[in-house]
Structure formats: C-alpha cells, structure tokens
Amino acid sequence: MTRLVLFDIDGTLLSGGPAKGAFETALRQVFGTAGPIEGHPFAGKTDPQIARELLRLAGFGDGEIEAGLPAVWEVYLSELETRLSTWPMTVLPGVPEVLDRLAQEGMALGLLTGNIFSGARLKLTSAKLWHYFPVGAFGSDHEAREKLTPVALERARRYWGVAFSPRDAVVVGDTPRDVACGRWGGTRTVGVATGHHTPRELVEAGADEVLEDMADVGAALAAILGD
Numbered sequence: 730m731t732r733l734v735l736f737d738i739d740g741t742l743l744s745g746g747p748a749k750g751a752f753e754t755a756l757r758q759v760f761g762t763a764g765p766i767e768g769h770p771f772a773g774k775t776d777p778q779i780a781r782e783l784l785r786l787a788g789f790g791d792g793e794i795e796a797g798l799p800a801v802w803e804v805y806l807s808e809l810e811t812r813l814s815t816w817p818m819t820v821l822p823g824v825p826e827v828l829d830r831l832a833q834e835g836m837a838l839g840l841l842t843g844n845i846f847s848g849a850r851l852k853l854t855s856a857k858l859w860h861y862f863p864v865g866a867f868g869s870d871h872e873a874r875e876k877l878t879p880v881a882l883e884r885a886r887r888y889w890g891v892a893f894s895p896r897d898a899v900v901v902g903d904t905p906r907d908v909a910c911g912r913w914g915g916t917r918t919v920g921v922a923t924g925h926h927t928p929r930e931l932v933e934a935g936a937d938e939v940l941e942d943m944a945d946v947g948a949a950l951a952a953i954l955g956d
C-alpha cells in the first residue's frame with residue numbers, strides 16, 4: 730500500500746533564506762513594530778502563531794491583530810519573492826535524492842508545514858522542489874500545527890483517491906513540534922536534526938526514528954518507510 734510522507738519545510742528540506750527578514754519588514758510596515766523578534770523562537774510554529782505571539786508581546790489585542798494580518802501576509806509574500814531572487818533557500822543534504830527515491834517507489838508526498846501556503850510555494854520553488862508536493866497542509870489552514878495532520882490526510886484522499894489512515898502516514902520534521910503534530914494525528918514520526926534541535930531532543934519528543942540528516946539516502950529511506 731502506498732504510504733503518505735508529509736514533510737516539514739524549514740530545517741527539514743531547506744535552510745537559510747530571507748524569510749525572517751521579510752516577516753520582520755511586513756510586521757513593521759503594518760503594525761509599526763515586529764515586537765521582540767530577535768531571539769523569539771520560530772522553530773516548529775505556524776506563521777500566524779508567530780505573528781500573533783510577537784504582536785501580543787508588543788501590546789496589540791487579538792482584534793487588531795486579526796484585522797492587520799491580511800496586510801502582513803501581502804507584504805511578507807512580496808518581500809519574500811523579491812529577496813529569494815538573490816538569496817534562495819539552501820537545500821539540505823540528501824533531500825532531492827530522498828524525494829526522488831520516494832517518488833520512484835510510488836509513495837505519496839505532501840507537506841505539513843507552519844508556512845502559509847504561498848510562502849511554502851515561494852520557498853520550495855526557489856529550491857526547485859515544489860513539484861514534488863501535490864498536496865499539503867499549511868499554517869494558513871490552521872494556526873495550531875497539531876490541527877494540520879487531518880487536513881493533509883483529507884487533501885491526500887481527494888488527490889490520490891486513497892483513504893489514507895494516520896497509520897499509512899509519516900510526518901518528517903526537525904522540531905519536537907513536528908513530532909508532537911504527527912503523534913497527535915496518529916502517524917509515525919521521523920525527526921531530522923538539521924534544524925535547531927538535537928537528535929536527543931527529538932527522541933525525547935517521542936519520534937519513532939531520528940536521523941542526524943538525510944545525507945545517507947538509504948538510511949533516510951529506511952527510517953521514513955519504517956522497514
């Protein structure tokens with residue numbers, strides 16, 4: 730049976746890039762401040778969650794935040810697109826090979842990311858990886874990452890016509906939040922320590938398998954497919 734492999738983006742498939750600066754510019758243009766953005770942890774959170782946290786810390790109420798967010802995303806996406814043209818994302822080691830092999834073996838590939846949809850598309854397009862992922866669940870679908878697994882499963886069902894159960898799916902990500910998201914949704918989970926978290930932290934979060942990175946394509950495939 731085909732399995733559904735759901736990848737996080739930042740720290741898992743890609744690293745670097747100009748997104749944080751674009752996000753900061755957008756918050757400043759719309760709200761006049763980016764709050765305490767320096768040192769604020771972004772890893773594993775959805776874009777709307779990060780924006781809300783920073784703006785609450787800057788003293789804004791939820792009504793004001795809701796009203797301003799559409800303009801924030803508009804500026805963010807425009808800034809991101811411009812900046813990516815000269816500062817593309819870095820593809821992490823082994824990633825294209827792992828995606829090729831999974832596709833060759835008939836696996837269904839999707840995204841499970843805190844990025845808003847258009848941000849995910851811009852980042853992955855800059856890295857020439859967007860075409861691997863016909864479906865996904867995004868930060869623009871739900872502010873709470875743990876709510877995204879059922880969204881991804883439903884989109885996969887509609888796209889492939891296969892009723893994937895959580896047991897047929899695996900979430901691959903670089904943070905304890907990715908692991909928690911997969912566990913909450915009932916999937917297997919693979920932690921990859923190419924972001925800001927150590928293998929130990931990912932094990933402690935309950936990941937079924939943990940990789941230092943995906944440079945060893947055979948090891949990565951074995952961990953992802955669970956065989």
Ligand SMILES: [Mg+2]
Pocket residue numbers: 737738739740741772773902903904924
């Ligand atoms: Mg990540």
